[in-house]
Amino acid sequence: MEKHVLIIEDDQEISELFGVIFELADYRTTLLTIAPDPVYMSEQNFQLIITDIRLVGSKYNGNELCRLFKLQYPEDKTPILLISAESNGDILARECGADGFMHKPFNIDDLLVCASEMMA
Template sequence: MEKHILIIEDDQEISELFQMIFEAVGYHTTVLNIAPNPEFIDKGGFHLIVMDIRLIGSRYNGNELCRLFKSSYPNNKTPVLLMSAESNGDILAQECGADGFMGKPFDVDNLLTRAFEMMA
């Protein structure tokens, strides 16, 4: 079964880069430039969520959406990888229950390795 990754990133160029990276190695992607409601994530059948912390123009930041998703749907074990250039991004990721954190800028090979491990 093809793995399906949800990418939530407000920067159009970065979201397109994520999409190219993941699709080049055979993953199916859905890209959103604003934060969806947690129910969308729960019902989406995703294998991984890659989400920026700072989502300008959204009603939630990535860490807020992660916290809402994890608390509202505790039986959904879809891993969440938060990404950010924020200096405290790792702390925000830990506090909201994210399954992982990567800083920006990121190394493509490290991103793919991390995604593969989180979906295993």
């Protein structure tokens, strides 16, 4: 099965970088610069969702989106990885039920290992 990753990052350049990283590692990616509705996330059959916490211009921040998704679709076990430079990002990730957290800046190899483990 092809591994499909949803990446939600409001910074266009960072979003494109994520796309390149995952596509070079043979993942299919969907890149969004604003947070989608949780129903979209459930309907698309992603194997991993990666979102920044701070999403400027979005209806939800990444941690809010994660919390809503987990509450509205408890049967959907798609892992969610929050990524942020926020100093309390790990706490926000824990509080919203995220499956993982990485600080920005991050090591690309660490990101790919983390993603692979979360999709296993």
